[in-house]
Amino acid sequence: MAKIRMSDVAAAAGVSTATVSMVLNGGSNSRISAETQRRVREAAEAIGYAPNSVARSLRTRKTHMVGLVSDSIATTPFAGRMLAGANDVARDHGYLVVLVDTEDDPALERQAVQALTGQQVDALIYARMWHRVVPAPAGLPARTVFLDCCPQDGSWPAVVPDEREGGLAAVRELLAAGHRRIAYVDADETEDVIASRLRHEGYLQALGEAGITPDPALHVRGETVASGGRAAADALLDLPADRRPTAVFCFNDRMAMGAYTAAHRRGLDVPGDLSIVGYDDQQLVAAELDPPLTTVALPHYEMGRWAMEVALDLRAADAAAPVLMPCPIIRRGSVGPPPHPVAD
Amino acid sequence: MAKIRMSDVAAAAGVSTATVSMVLNGGSNSRISAETQRRVREAAEAIGYAPNSVARSLRTRKTHMVGLVSDSIATTPFAGRMLAGANDVARDHGYLVVLVDTEDDPALERQAVQALTGQQVDALIYARMWHRVVPAPAGLPARTVFLDCCPQDGSWPAVVPDEREGGLAAVRELLAAGHRRIAYVDADETEDVIASRLRHEGYLQALGEAGITPDPALHVRGETVASGGRAAADALLDLPADRRPTAVFCFNDRMAMGAYTAAHRRGLDVPGDLSIVGYDDQQLVAAELDPPLTTVALPHYEMGRWAMEVALDLRAADAAAPVLMPCPIIRRGSVGPPPHPVAD
DNA sequence: ATGAAAGCGCTAACAC
DNA sequence: GTGTTAGCGCTTTCAT
Numbered sequence: 063m064a065k066i067r068m069s070d071v072a073a074a075a076g077v078s079t080a081t082v083s084m085v086l087n088g089g090s091n092s093r094i095s096a097e098t099q100r101r102v103r104e105a106a107e108a109i110g111y112a113p114n115s116v117a118r119s120l121r122t123r124k125t126h127m128v129g130l131v132s133d134s135i136a137t138t139p140f141a142g143r144m145l146a147g148a149n150d151v152a153r154d155h156g157y158l159v160v161l162v163d164t165e166d167d168p169a170l171e172r173q174a175v176q177a178l179t180g181q182q183v184d185a186l187i188y189a190r191m192w193h194r195v196v197p198a199p200a201g202l203p204a205r206t207v208f209l210d211c212c213p214q215d216g217s218w219p220a221v222v223p224d225e226r227e228g229g230l231a232a233v234r235e236l237l238a239a240g241h242r243r244i245a246y247v248d249a250d251e252t253e254d255v256i257a258s259r260l261r262h263e264g265y266l267q268a269l270g271e272a273g274i275t276p277d278p279a280l281h282v283r284g285e286t287v288a289s290g291g292r293a294a295a296d297a298l299l300d301l302p303a304d305r306r307p308t309a310v311f312c313f314n315d316r317m318a319m320g321a322y323t324a325a326h327r328r329g330l331d332v333p334g335d336l337s338i339v340g341y342d343d344q345q346l347v348a349a350e351l352d353p354p355l356t357t358v359a360l361p362h363y364e365m366g367r368w369a370m371e372v373a374l375d376l377r378a379a380d381a382a383a384p385v386l387m388p389c390p391i392i393r394r395g396s397v398g399p400p401p402h403p404v405a406d
Numbered sequence: 407m408a409k410i411r412m413s414d415v416a417a418a419a420g421v422s423t424a425t426v427s428m429v430l431n432g433g434s435n436s437r438i439s440a441e442t443q444r445r446v447r448e449a450a451e452a453i454g455y456a457p458n459s460v461a462r463s464l465r466t467r468k469t470h471m472v473g474l475v476s477d478s479i480a481t482t483p484f485a486g487r488m489l490a491g492a493n494d495v496a497r498d499h500g501y502l503v504v505l506v507d508t509e510d511d512p513a514l515e516r517q518a519v520q521a522l523t524g525q526q527v528d529a530l531i532y533a534r535m536w537h538r539v540v541p542a543p544a545g546l547p548a549r550t551v552f553l554d555c556c557p558q559d560g561s562w563p564a565v566v567p568d569e570r571e572g573g574l575a576a577v578r579e580l581l582a583a584g585h586r587r588i589a590y591v592d593a594d595e596t597e598d599v600i601a602s603r604l605r606h607e608g609y610l611q612a613l614g615e616a617g618i619t620p621d622p623a624l625h626v627r628g629e630t631v632a633s634g635g636r637a638a639a640d641a642l643l644d645l646p647a648d649r650r651p652t653a654v655f656c657f658n659d660r661m662a663m664g665a666y667t668a669a670h671r672r673g674l675d676v677p678g679d680l681s682i683v684g685y686d687d688q689q690l691v692a693a694e695l696d697p698p699l700t701t702v703a704l705p706h707y708e709m710g711r712w713a714m715e716v717a718l719d720l721r722a723a724d725a726a727a728p729v730l731m732p733c734p735i736i737r738r739g740s741v742g743p744p745p746h747p748v749a750d
Numbered sequence: 751a752t753g754a755a756a757g758c759g760c761t762a763a764c765a766c
Numbered sequence: 767g768t769g770t771t772a773g774c775g776c777t778t779t780c781a782t
Contacts, residue, residue, distance in 0.1 A: 083776070093752090098751080114774090114776070116526045121777045122777065135486050146479055149505065162493070163497075174497075176456065181459045182459065411759060467774075
């Protein structure tokens with residue numbers, strides 16, 4: 063199975079390589095006669111010719127590959143959705159994606175960017191798995207887009223989730239069900255600062271819209287895992303009856319999972335006695351809880367698509383400000399009316 | 407920022423491109439004089455030269471890229487671990503991985519294999535996200551390795567999890583804690599046939615080793631989600647006291663999660679009244695449950711590494727039979743002694 | 751409508 | 767030790 067070159071096709075069809083190139087790339091509108099086209103195609107087929115993209119890339123200065131450097135493909139379930147989004151549009155447009163995981167190591171990151179530009183990728187997507195503001199690594203190619211992070215020193219297109227709008231949607235959902243005493247189980251101050259702050263802003267705005275004065279006792283924090291959520295929810299449920307929340311909005315689904323545990327352990331029903339809304343829409347958590355969790359989805363797939371679309375210049379992007387991708391609310395079974403009519 | 411070529415470096419250093427190539431690739435052992443080497447390196451540095459891998463690849467017929475085609479990077483949390491394993495070894499050896507997700511669509515698959523071989527990848531990894539026997543797609547390059555699946559018509563190296571040994575380990579763990587009545591909450595007959603069968607074999611073997619005759623009533627099935635596990639566990643717990651299991655081995659962590667719910671809803675303590683072992687070691691589930699779940703880990707990271715190692719010829723592999731990668735047991739808090747001494 | 755020839759940027763014999 | 771030269775397999779003017 064020796065490699066078959068274009069010249070082999072040319073010889074077999076009795077034409078020049080230039081002609082072969084024309085018919086194989088030129089579509090049917092080329093100026094080559096129909097008869098010759100047929101001969102060439104048949105010859106190519108017959109001898110099993112497959113073009114060598116490396117040679118083509120060298121000549122055309124286009125590799126039809128885009129690099130994707132990320133800090134962690136493995137450690138979050140979200141990474142896959144981003145990748146999938148990017149991959150889908152790449153594939154649909156004849157592009158391949160070259161993936162490098164840098165594990166958040168700056169040295170590996172530099173090395174990755176170098177390897178990728180050395181490989182002449184047509185564009186580069188720089189992705190982080192948590193919404194952050196990051197310093198732009200050196201040596202980025204002209205066509206670079208930031209995914210789930212913003213470059214410190216603007217001037218690159220970027221896309222991040224609209225966390226504020228997400229917090230707003232979550233709390234509005236609870237408000238619409240009739241709740242007035244709504245708690246926010248927030249992340250620890252050390253973690254996920256941006257998401258935490260933005261979702262909290264959404265929370266406050268929603269309360270404001272409903273004319274509710276936020277009760278500081280209803281803003282609690284914990285580690286962003288189930289046990290942290292459970293502890294925070296316990297604190298809330300220990301409040302005297304008249305100050306206790308009838309609903310909680312949790313920073314993420316895992317904390318919401320802990321809130322379920324807290325409620326269930328004291329015989330409280332979800333959503334009968336306590337309504338709960340999460341954030342992230344992690345399938346393994348949100349959909350599997352009993353009852354299934356109403357939550358706000360992080361639009362990783364859409365962000366991945368968006369990034370690839372601007373990388374391939376399929377979509378214009380303003381480098382001045384990051385695009386805010388909507389976080390839709392996913393209604394499942396954890397929100398209901400408050401247990402009894404409530405006054406403020 | 408026009409592209410800088412090797413000839414620019416040569417000109418700047420006053421040598422030929424051949425010399426530049428030698429010093430830049432030849433390591434320090436080349437036959438170029440130390441003085442010239444210095445001049446070349448300095449010139450390259452000064453004008454910011456970066457080699458063009460496409461040109462190099464065309465010449466050397468090595469691209470230092472390996473293709474990875476998978477059926478789903480997005481829909482399972484395991485995909486990331488496989489990718490990470492593959493990526494880590496690729497990176498450590500100066501290789502890049504080109505990823506394509508085919509969504510299990512044969513047409514896309516053919517197209518992916520073609521694109522990748524056209525791109526002259528040095529090797530190809532064909533990955534599936536569920537342990538399966540698959541028909542080998544046409545046109546695979548000589549150096550192909552199968553990941554988490556076996557080619558129907560042998561003759562390619564492959565690696566899959568040792569599910570049988572995993573089931574064995576899970577049940578031995580329960581046996582060691584003193585249990586005798588151990589149930590297996592299995593997958594539905596329609597799902598994951600290979601894993602289901604193999605884990606069951608491990609279960610039976612472990613019981614056999616302990617001199618226990620399997621009780622068919624203790625082998626139940628359900629959908630491989632939390633609700634399926636809950637229903638199955640409920641059925642088990644409804645058994646008369648003398649036939650009821652004191653421990654259950656669940657097909658996966660999600661079903662185990664359902665078993666927790668079933669136990670908790672009837673006031674049973676885990677592991678006080680019921681010990682539970684899962685399978686998969688899904689972080690989001692196993693580690694977050696209360697108590698944390700003892701489970702058997704699927705070695706995705708290791709399989710990813712293995713596949714890339716044989717792809718890069720760093721490790722020999724026999725194409726005759728798939729390699730069985732061990733599934734280690736992860737001890738957490740869901741296994742304890744049976745509630746009271748038990749007789750068979 | 752088709753072919754000749756140059757060259758993408760690099761490496762590797764082979765000369766000197 | 768270093769330079770010359772000939773490609774790797776393709777695309778693309780420019781002739782014809």
